[in-house]
Amino acid sequence: MMGAVAKPRxxxxxxxxxxxxxxxxLARAGFDVHFLLRSEFSAVAEHGLKLHSAVHGALTLSPxxxxxxxxxxxxxxxLLVGAKTTSNADLAPAIRQAAAPDAKVLLLQxxxxxxxxxxxxxxxxxxxxxxxxxxxxHRDAPGVITxxxxxxxxxxxxxxxxxxxxxxxxIVEEGVGLFRAAGIDSQVMANLHQARxxxxxxxxxxxxLSVLLGASTTPLMADAxxxxxxxxxxxxxxxxxxxxxxxxxxxxxxxxxxxxxxxxDYWPSMYHDYLHRRPLELxxxxxxxxxxxxxxxxxxxxxxxxxxxxxxxxxxxx
Amino acid sequence: MMGAVAKPRxxxxxxxxxxxxxxxxLARAGFDVHFLLRSEFSAVAEHGLKLHSAVHGALTLSPxxxxxxxxxxxxxxxLLVGAKTTSNADLAPAIRQAAAPDAKVLLLQxxxxxxxxxxxxxxxxxxxxxxxxxxxxHRDAPGVITxxxxxxxxxxxxxxxxxxxxxxxxIVEEGVGLFRAAGIDSQVMANLHQARxxxxxxxxxxxxLSVLLGASTTPLMADAxxxxxxxxxxxxxxxxxxxxxxxxxxxxxxxxxxxxxxxxDYWPSMYHDYLHRRPLELxxxxxxxxxxxxxxxxxxxxxxxxxxxxxxxxxxxx
Numbered sequence: 001m002m003g004a005v006a007k008p009r010x011x012x013x014x015x016x017x018x019x020x021x022x023x024x025x026l027a028r029a030g031f032d033v034h035f036l037l038r039s040e041f042s043a044v045a046e047h048g049l050k051l052h053s054a055v056h057g058a059l060t061l062s063p064x065x066x067x068x069x070x071x072x073x074x075x076x077x078x079l080l081v082g083a084k085t086t087s088n089a090d091l092a093p094a095i096r097q098a099a100a101p102d103a104k105v106l107l108l109q110x111x112x113x114x115x116x117x118x119x120x121x122x123x124x125x126x127x128x129x130x131x132x133x134x135x136x137x138h139r140d141a142p143g144v145i146t147x148x149x150x151x152x153x154x155x156x157x158x159x160x161x162x163x164x165x166x167x168x169x170x171i172v173e174e175g176v177g178l179f180r181a182a183g184i185d186s187q188v189m190a191n192l193h194q195a196r197x198x199x200x201x202x203x204x205x206x207x208x209l210s211v212l213l214g215a216s217t218t219p220l221m222a223d224a225x226x227x228x229x230x231x232x233x234x235x236x237x238x239x240x241x242x243x244x245x246x247x248x249x250x251x252x253x254x255x256x257x258x259x260x261x262x263x264x265d266y267w268p269s270m271y272h273d274y275l276h277r278r279p280l281e282l283x284x285x286x287x288x289x290x291x292x293x294x295x296x297x298x299x300x301x302x303x304x305x306x307x308x309x310x311x312x313x314x315x316x317x318x
Numbered sequence: 319m320m321g322a323v324a325k326p327r328x329x330x331x332x333x334x335x336x337x338x339x340x341x342x343x344l345a346r347a348g349f350d351v352h353f354l355l356r357s358e359f360s361a362v363a364e365h366g367l368k369l370h371s372a373v374h375g376a377l378t379l380s381p382x383x384x385x386x387x388x389x390x391x392x393x394x395x396x397l398l399v400g401a402k403t404t405s406n407a408d409l410a411p412a413i414r415q416a417a418a419p420d421a422k423v424l425l426l427q428x429x430x431x432x433x434x435x436x437x438x439x440x441x442x443x444x445x446x447x448x449x450x451x452x453x454x455x456h457r458d459a460p461g462v463i464t465x466x467x468x469x470x471x472x473x474x475x476x477x478x479x480x481x482x483x484x485x486x487x488x489i490v491e492e493g494v495g496l497f498r499a500a501g502i503d504s505q506v507m508a509n510l511h512q513a514r515x516x517x518x519x520x521x522x523x524x525x526x527l528s529v530l531l532g533a534s535t536t537p538l539m540a541d542a543x544x545x546x547x548x549x550x551x552x553x554x555x556x557x558x559x560x561x562x563x564x565x566x567x568x569x570x571x572x573x574x575x576x577x578x579x580x581x582x583d584y585w586p587s588m589y590h591d592y593l594h595r596r597p598l599e600l601x602x603x604x605x606x607x608x609x610x611x612x613x614x615x616x617x618x619x620x621x622x623x624x625x626x627x628x629x630x631x632x633x634x635x636x
Contacts, residue, residue, distance in 0.1 A: 212530065213630050225629040232623070301619040305550070311543040312531050 007031050008178070011076030011098045013091055015040060015049075015066075017139040017269075018108050019082025021147055022184070024049050024061045029182035034065045034073050036094060041068040043142035052140075053147035054264070056183075070094035078178065079105045080131075084273070085114045085284040092121035099126055106131045106155065106175055110203045110269075111284020112196050112292060115158040127160035127171055130192045132199045136266045148264045153179050156189030197241035198248060202256050203285050205233035207270035208306045211280065211313060218265035229302075230257065236300040240289055243298035280314045282307060325349050326496070329394030329416045331409055333358060333367075333384075335457040335587075336426050337400025339465055340502070342367050342379045347500035352383045352391050354412060359386040361460035370458075371465035372582070374501075388412035396496065397423045398449075402591070403432045403602040410439035417444055424449050424473065424493055428521045428587075429602020430514050430610060433476040445478035445489055448510045450517045454584045466582050471497050474507030515559035516566060520574050521603050523551035525588035526624045529598065529631060536583035547620075549575065554618040558607055561616035598632045600625060 012023035012035045019035070027033040037044055048062025067073050070093070077100050083091055088107070095105055095118070105122065107115055108131040115128050122128065136148035155175040157168040172188050179186035189195040209220055209229060220226045234253040241248050273280050286307035293300050330341035330353045337353070345351040355362055366380025385391050388411070395418050401409055406425070413423055413436070422445040425433055433446050440446065454466035473493040475486040490506050497504035507513040527538055527547060538544045552571040559566050591598050604625035611618050 209627075213627060215630070215634075219634075223630050223633065225626040225633075229623060229626045229630075232619070301550070302623045305547060305620045305623050308543040308547045309527075309531060312533070312541050312547075315541065315543075316533075316537075 008077035008174070009034070009074065009100075010178070011073055011079045012036065013070075013079055013081045013095060013098070014083025014087075015044065016082055017137045017145050018133055018135070019080060020049055020139065020143070020145045021051065021135070021137050021151075022080060022082070022108065022133075022153070022179070022182075024051050024059060024145075025056075025182040025184055026178065027061050027064075028059065031178070031182070032065075034067060034076060034098075036067050036070055036073060036098065038068070040142040041066060047143055050144045051147060052145070054149060055147060055151060070097035073098040075100035075103070077103055078175070079103055081105065081107045081109065081118075083109075084278065085109050085111050085281050086279045088114065088118045089121060092118055095126075096122060101125055102161070103127070104129055104171060104175065107158075108133050108153065109284070110199060110207075111281055112193075112200065112288040114196075114284045115192075119159050125161055127162060128158040129155055129172065129175060130158050130189075130196065131155050131175070132189070132195055136263060138267065138269070138272055148266060150263075152185035152187065154187050154189045154195055155179075156192030156195055158192055191246070193244075194241075194246040197237070197244070197246045197289070198252060200241075200285065200289055201234050201237045201248065201253050202260070203268070204237050204289070204303055204306075205230040206260070207268040207281075207285060208233075208310055210268045210271040211274045212306065212309055216265050216267045216271070217260055217263060221261050233302055233306065236303050237289070240293035240296075240298055240300050240303070243296040244292050245296075274313070274317060277317055279318065280310060282310055282314060286310065326395035326492075327392065327418075328352070328496070329391055329397045330354065331388075331397055331399045331413060331416065332401025332405075333362065334400055335455045335463050336451055336453075337398060338367055338457065338461070338463045339369065339453070339455050339469075340398060340400070340426065340451075340471070340497070340500075342369050342377060342463075343374075343500040343502055344496065345379050345382075346377060349496070349500070350383075352385060352394060352416075354385050354388055354391060354416065356386070358460040359384060365461055368462045369465060370463070372467060373465060373469060388415035391416040393418035393421070395421055396493070397421055399423065399425045399427065399436075401427075402596065403427050403429050403599050404597045406432060406436040407439060410436060413444075414440060419443055420479070421445070422447055422489060422493065425476075426451050426471065427602070428517060428525075429599055430511075430518065430606040432514075432602045433510075437477050443479055445480060446476040447473055447490065447493060448476050448507075448514065449473050449493070450507070450513055454581060456585065456587070456590055466584060468581075470503035470505065472505045472507045472513055473497075474510030474513055476510055509564070511562075512559075512564040515555070515562070515564045515607070516570060518559075518603065518607055519552050519555045519566065519571050520578070521586070522555050522607070522621055522624075523548040524578070525586040525599075525603060526551075526628055528586045528589040529592045530624065530627055534583050534585045534589070535578055535581060539579050551620055551624065554621050555607070558611035558614075558616055558618050558621070561614040562610050563614075592631070592635060595635055597636070598628060600628055600632060604628065
């Protein structure tokens with residue numbers, strides 16, 4: 001579909017591990033990529049972006065089209081938001097500034113309904129999409145990213161001027177095409193809510209237990225009790241999704257469990273946030289799914305217990 | 319009932335915070351008390367037992383009738399076991415050795431059915447009783463104990479040669495009389511199982527959360543999320559007790575919650591065990607109540623989640 005059309009210009013809002021990885025891969029594939037940075041601006045402007053990837057090898061992007069203010073960015077056709085969900089509302093002015101008039105804003109984030117708070121703060125002409133990243137990646141230092149495994153991005157339409165299914169599909173396909181052109185596996189999500197619930201089947205157990213127990217995936221998968229905790233939490237997520245009207249495919253949780261067993265040892269993003277005393281993404285990953293399930297008459301006691309413990313820990317950690 | 323009868327001879331098996339406190343108080347009241355010690359024998363034999371009590375002031379017992387081996391102890395009429403439930407089976411030989419032929423063995427411990435494993439290893443002629451200590455006490459150093467608040471002991475009959483209710487009552491009353499003679503509040507428990515479930519309403523939330531969240535009672539009672547966790551865990555204990563046929567009095571959990579709010583800041587015993595890398599009493603306080611409730615068809619998901627997390631932590635801690 002992209003054929004002879006000029007490649008879209010891409011803006012990266014929040015150049016942490018996720019924004020940095022996908023932005024670098026797109027730039028390397030020839031896209032015109034512009035990076036908005038805060039605390040890491042000087043390091044990246046001076047030394048570029050470095051990626052140590054177990055899949056793609058050692059890659060460097062230098063110079064980087066880096067900006068400390070969105071006012072200096074050219075209008076972008078696609079904006080990839082890799083910042084924490086806790087800062088979505090704060091990012092709205094930068095997104096409005098950097099967006100072309102009919103730009104697509106793709107949130108590469110975990111959690112339920114993460115698009116809602118941002119949507120209200122953006123012009124109606126902008127498309128908002130959600131992206132789920134199946135990837136083991138983390139930031140080692142300013143501008144230095146380690147990619148351990150996986151990488152796929154699943155894309156779905158959230159809201160905006162595309163009201164008919166055909167137009168929505170075309171926009172989602174364009175997004176999927178961006179990633180595929182950069183050598184990244186990408187798929188269309190027919191239903192963004194459904195997909196976000198599915199991703200929670202992983203995030204709810206592993207993110208929370210990594211902080212609660214101070215343990216990465218390998219020890220969590222090696223201990224009989226944490227294995228049972230993970231399975232029981234996964235089963236509750238599936239129950240919550242079903243209560244909210246989203247059927248999770250049979251065997252999906254078991255498959256994620258097995259995939260995690262084969263993954264290299266991994267510290268989920270919430271553990272990195274905890275370690276660096278950043279706010280944990282508890283609202284998006286725990287509070288909203290719990291509230292949605294409760295509205296549907298479904299109690300999820302293990303997830304709620306985990307959420308309350310994490311809230312206590314998060315409050316003490318800052 | 320004790321009238322002109324000679325005061326019974328008391329043996330203390332496991333002179334930690336609990337055994338040391340009650341043993342010292344009984345000795346101070348004129349009882350003939352003999353202390354069995356392991357790692358703290360030399361310190362106590364040399365310097366005696368020191369108690370810093372917010373209720374009774376600063377007290378010292380010196381010299382102490384201290385023993386490093388039960389073989390050297392005279393036959394005792396009452397044996398108070400203040401060791402951890404995790405070592406009950408290992409203590410059976412020492413208890414048999416130190417017991418008079420019809421001795422009463424009183425387990426001053428938390429948890430469900432803690433008497434069972436020991437009972438099997440004792441002669442039929444010995445009485446086994448359970449005692450629940452409502453006390454804030456901890457060991458600061460070998461032979462040095464700090465008593466922060468409370469102190470009551472509730473006593474109930476578990477098993478032994480007393481088959482009729484009258485004889486059992488007389489024995490329990492004798493135990494209660496020991497403590498009262500030492501200025502300690504003590505009450506008869508008509509039903510030991512019921513009483514153990516009631517004590518779990520406190521132990522299950524506070525012991526576990528102190529380890530899981532690294533927090534003593536004051537911060538746990540000051541945070542909205544940990545308060546809700548405590549209430550939800552208490553409600554599950556009450557539900558488990560009811561499923562097992564033990565009605566908890568209405569308002570009992572709420573009362574414990576309020577008592578804890580008024581207590582001085584307190585680190586539950588499980589936290590001390592964790593800190594000193596001793597085995598946690600997970601079997602007695604979590605696994606047995608969970609199994610009993612499950613046998614009665616009752617799932618307790620929050621307690622189970624807490625138990626599994628603590629099992630993981632305990633395994634890593636040793």
